[in-house]
Amino acid sequence: MPITIDDVTAAADILDGVAHRTPVITSRLLDEAAGAQLFCKCENLQRMGAFKFRGAYTAISRLGPQRARGVVAFSSGNHAQAVALAASLFDIPATIVMPHDAPAAKVAATRGYGAQIVGYDRYTQDRQQVAAALAHRTGAAVLPPFDHPDVIAGQGTATLELLSDTDDLDAILIPLGGGGLLAGGLVAAAARAPGVAVYGVEPAAGDDGRRSLRAGRIVTIAPPRTIADGAQTTALGTHTFEIIAEYVTDILTATDEQLLAAMGLVATRTKMVVEPTGALGVAAALNNRDLFAGRRVGVIISGGNVDLDRFAAAAPLSADA
Numbered sequence: 001m002p003i004t005i006d007d008v009t010a011a012a013d014i015l016d017g018v019a020h021r022t023p024v025i026t027s028r029l030l031d032e033a034a035g036a037q038l039f040c041k042c043e044n045l046q047r048m049g050a051f052k053f054r055g056a057y058t059a060i061s062r063l064g065p066q067r068a069r070g071v072v073a074f075s076s077g078n079h080a081q082a083v084a085l086a087a088s089l090f091d092i093p094a095t096i097v098m099p100h101d102a103p104a105a106k107v108a109a110t111r112g113y114g115a116q117i118v119g120y121d122r123y124t125q126d127r128q129q130v131a132a133a134l135a136h137r138t139g140a141a142v143l144p145p146f147d148h149p150d151v152i153a154g155q156g157t158a159t160l161e162l163l164s165d166t167d168d169l170d171a172i173l174i175p176l177g178g179g180g181l182l183a184g185g186l187v188a189a190a191a192r193a194p195g196v197a198v199y200g201v202e203p204a205a206g207d208d209g210r211r212s213l214r215a216g217r218i219v220t221i222a223p224p225r226t227i228a229d230g231a232q233t234t235a236l237g238t239h240t241f242e243i244i245a246e247y248v249t250d251i252l253t254a255t256d257e258q259l260l261a262a263m264g265l266v267a268t269r270t271k272m273v274v275e276p277t278g279a280l281g282v283a284a285a286l287n288n289r290d291l292f293a294g295r296r297v298g299v300i301i302s303g304g305n306v307d308l309d310r311f312a313a314a315a316p317l318s319a320d321a
């Protein structure tokens with residue numbers, strides 16, 4: 001296996017006092033809607049608004065002497081902001097490669113954490129090559145968004161905390177994009193709560209993880225059309241797939257409509273703003289009663305970064321708001 005529980009607990013030590021220990025919340029009204037007892041780990045309340053701070057900070061802290069030369073990442077989403085914030089805490093330069101047409105709000109947020117933004121043309125250039133060329137020139141380290149042992153270990157600390165703050169869970173639901181959050185969580189659960197069923201949840205339009213699990217090899221799909229922009233990945237990573245294939249109970253999916261309904265429900269019942277990708281686990285809990293009825297279910301709410309226009313569109317779809 002690419003990482004062990006010792007890597008996850010080492011990451012927890014690194015993050016102690018740096019990352020927020022996010023709350024695990026319960027809501028009687030949410031439980032009524034799900035027909036199960038939900039224990040929501042609120043990574044929407046993490047620094048920069050998503051769990052990705054955990055992996056980015058852990059990976060940078062373990063870089064060694066190369067760290068002074070800075071870091072490079074390619075992302076227009078939460079990984080960009082996570083790397084930018086973590087690099088600023090280490091006082092090292094961060095360069096983020098983003099498409100020229102990335103949303104202005106995301107560019108501004110990333111720049112706000114002190115990162116330098118380098119644009120690329122998403123139709124003619126390969127962002128991975130742009131990042132590699134930059135790193136080659138400056139000696140900076142490229143930080144991948146999910147397929148890196150230190151990133152996986154860092155993300156696993158969210159599930160580690162959920163397990164230590166909640167007794168007797170029957171199942172855990174974890175949003176799935178490239179698989180860093182799920183793989184890290186699986187390693188934590190396998191060591192600390194081996195009887196707990198752990199499910200990944202990915203957008204129905206981008207079910208490459210589910211297909212990969214069935215096929216026994218990494219299946220690559222075209223970029224999926226879904227509002228879950230944090231899980232618009234086209235394939236699992238080599239490391240994340242190895243861990244997921246070994247430990248996961250199953251991979252569930254949620255449609256965009258189910259995500260919007262879940263976002264609206266969470267907002268009305270718990271007063272929290274959750275982004276579409278962050279709502280994958282809640283949506284799966286609401287739509288798989290056969291699996292979860294009457295059970296104690298941990299749900300990782302992975303992020304809360306969504307612009308308010310988009311967020312407001314979710315409210316009318318809420319079941320009976």
Ligand SMILES: *Cc1c(COP(=O)(O)O)cnc(C)c1O
Nearest residue numbers: 078177178179180181230302303
């Ligand atoms: C990145 C992201 C995910 C998916 O994480 P992976 O480690 O790529 O599987 C889920 N939710 C949010 C909010 C994210 O930013």
